[in-house]
Amino acid sequence: MSMRRVAVVGAGMTKFMRRALETPKELAWLAAKGALDSAGMTLDQIQGVVHGTAPDAFDGLHMKGEYLSEGSGGWKKPYLRCYVGGGTGVYAIAQGWFQVASGLFDTALVVCEEKMSTCLPHPQAAFLTIFDNITEQPLKPNLLWIFALEQNRYMARHGIRVEEIARVSVKNKRNALGHPSAQLGAELTVKDVLASEIMAWPVHRLMVSPTSDGAAAVVLAAEDVAKRVTDKPVWIQGVGWCLDTTYWTNRDLYYPEYVEKAAWMAYHMAGIREPRQEINIAEPYDPFAYKELHHLEGLQLAPKGKAPQLLADGVFDRDGDLPSSPSGGLLGVGNPIAAAGTMKVCELFWQLRGEAGPRQVPGKPRRGVAQAWGDLMQVGTVVVMGTAQL
Amino acid sequence: MKTPKNTETRTWPGAIPLESLYTAGLGGQVFFKALKERGEIVGTRCASCKQVYVPARVFCERCFAELSEQVTVRPQGTLVSFTFSNFNRDAQPLARPQALALVRLDEASTVLLHYLLKVTDPTQVSIGAQVKMVIKPKAKRTGSILDIEGFVLA
Numbered sequence: 001m002s003m004r005r006v007a008v009v010g011a012g013m014t015k016f017m018r019r020a021l022e023t024p025k026e027l028a029w030l031a032a033k034g035a036l037d038s039a040g041m042t043l044d045q046i047q048g049v050v051h052g053t054a055p056d057a058f059d060g061l062h063m064k065g066e067y068l069s070e071g072s073g074g075w076k077k078p079y080l081r082c083y084v085g086g087g088t089g090v091y092a093i094a095q096g097w098f099q100v101a102s103g104l105f106d107t108a109l110v111v112c113e114e115k116m117s118t119c120l121p122h123p124q125a126a127f128l129t130i131f132d133n134i135t136e137q138p139l140k141p142n143l144l145w146i147f148a149l150e151q152n153r154y155m156a157r158h159g160i161r162v163e164e165i166a167r168v169s170v171k172n173k174r175n176a177l178g179h180p181s182a183q184l185g186a187e188l189t190v191k192d193v194l195a196s197e198i199m200a201w202p203v204h205r206l207m208v209s210p211t212s213d214g215a216a217a218v219v220l221a222a223e224d225v226a227k228r229v230t231d232k233p234v235w236i237q238g239v240g241w242c243l244d245t246t247y248w249t250n251r252d253l254y255y256p257e258y259v260e261k262a263a264w265m266a267y268h269m270a271g272i273r274e275p276r277q278e279i280n281i282a283e284p285y286d287p288f289a290y291k292e293l294h295h296l297e298g299l300q301l302a303p304k305g306k307a308p309q310l311l312a313d314g315v316f317d318r319d320g321d322l323p324s325s326p327s328g329g330l331l332g333v334g335n336p337i338a339a340a341g342t343m344k345v346c347e348l349f350w351q352l353r354g355e356a357g358p359r360q361v362p363g364k365p366r367r368g369v370a371q372a373w374g375d376l377m378q379v380g381t382v383v384v385m386g387t388a389q390l
Numbered sequence: 391m392k393t394p395k396n397t398e399t400r401t402w403p404g405a406i407p408l409e410s411l412y413t414a415g416l417g418g419q420v421f422f423k424a425l426k427e428r429g430e431i432v433g434t435r436c437a438s439c440k441q442v443y444v445p446a447r448v449f450c451e452r453c454f455a456e457l458s459e460q461v462t463v464r465p466q467g468t469l470v471s472f473t474f475s476n477f478n479r480d481a482q483p484l485a486r487p488q489a490l491a492l493v494r495l496d497e498a499s500t501v502l503l504h505y506l507l508k509v510t511d512p513t514q515v516s517i518g519a520q521v522k523m524v525i526k527p528k529a530k531r532t533g534s535i536l537d538i539e540g541f542v543l544a
């Protein structure tokens with residue numbers, strides 16, 4: 001493929017919180033300005049703007065992409081809103097990547113935002129109309145049903161115990177204690193997680209990420225610009241995404257095949273043959289505790305059904321062989337839907353530059369993978385980033 | 391829902407006033423007509439992909455063929471997964487947990503979501519169990535997915 005090399009040269013994010021006093025536009029601006037500042041760049045150096053945000057209903061207005069354009073730096077610029085539900089935060093990176101990789105632009109600003117607190121009585125309401133309006137809506141489904149059904153299927157297929165799932169919450173909420181933007185960092189035990197109430201069996205409250213307000217952004221630059229503005233560009237080595245059927249009930253929920261396909265698309269681009277040997281850090285999407293394990297398997301970073309054992313063995317700890325969600329993940333940092341995926345990309349940027357402070361993974365990691373998931377639980381979006389310019 | 395108030399320059403209440411009239415579709419009409427009039431479950435088959443889609447659809451998502459071969463499947467199947475939900479759509483606790491089932495009907499390739507009836511506790515249920523569909527009596531059927539009451543353990 002004759003594409004130009006593209007690097008991430010700046011990253012920024014707001015605090016993730018239950019209810020921000022900032023408007024959605026203001027949140028987007030804070031993150032975007034933070035990313036530009038960290039790159040030492042100004043808005044006039046940005047040629048294209050990509051914005052990602054999840055369902056319009058969260059912010060309570062239609063044309064949310066247009067509404068957010070100024071906050072994202074889109075004033076009088078080529079501006080694109082992209083959307084694949086919860087997968088948006090990583091998908092948006094791919095959208096920005098090919099604007100630069102293709103040669104169309106030398107720079108792109110990618111900004112993702114969500115303000116879930118607008119929704120009353122609860123942001124869950126915005127998810128209700130994603131279900132098939134003829135075969136599912138009349139049952140009055142709630143979003144948790146899907147995850148509980150999927151977690152149960154995953155556990156039953158592999159004989160996984162709920163305690164093994166709870167360890168993800170313990171790890172990620174602990175990791176988040178080192179993140180200045182985190183909403184729910186905590187020192188917990190497996191016992192605490194299992195003592196929290198059952199939302200929909202077998203999902204306990206502390207296995208569910210919070211609803212959040214927040215934004216995250218990165219600056220992308222073509223090779224020559226990247227080398228001019230920073231000594232430490234982090235290269236986008238591969239991108240991938242894949243959608244399975246919207247008839248979510250028809251997939252075998254025990255394994256996210258769409259994540260596997262998206263991962264291999266990105267890995268092939270990055271020249272990766274043995275993901276478990278060639279990737280140093282993972283930031284898999286973890287809106288629910290079991291999803292981190294499910295996604296690590298889809299990302300080919302654990303054999304099917306074996307992620308819980310690797311977790312118990314410490315492999316995914318910050319100082320383990322393959323740190324997973326060193327940021328603290330959605331369970332710890334928070335889950336403003338689209339911004340959550342971009343937060344994971346920001347984390348790879350900081351980790352690979354050695355700038356993650358108290359969260360820094362030891363051993364000078366050289367390559368990481370970030371992944372998000374969403375739509376009607378059918379999309380996998382993946383980006384591979386590294387210090388080497390391939 | 392209680393109407394929230396304007397709070398001292400920080401917030402302002404509002405709503406998107408919308409209602410919708412959803413379309414059952416060409417495939418959906420076949421399915422719901424059979425359910426309402428005959429109490430039968432009708433799907434469509436894609437011979438080349440060896441898929442039986444239930445409810446009936448007019449096209450195959452895999453090969454894009456138009457599907458004209460209708461099949462009536464038996465109202466029984468296997469439990470693919472289940473859950474007991476303790477909260478409603480507004481994240482408020484329910485008085486009694488609500489049991490949900492994913493069921494693959496024996497002659498279908500696809501899986502239906504519906505209520506799991508007459509169970510109160512996860513220990514009474516296991517994945518792989520055989521289940522039967524409960525269909526409402528004809529006088530109570532309106533041509534909705536709720537013409538099916540749910541599934542019971544066989």
Ligand SMILES: [Zn+2]
Nearest residue numbers: 436439450453
């Ligand atoms: Zn077909």
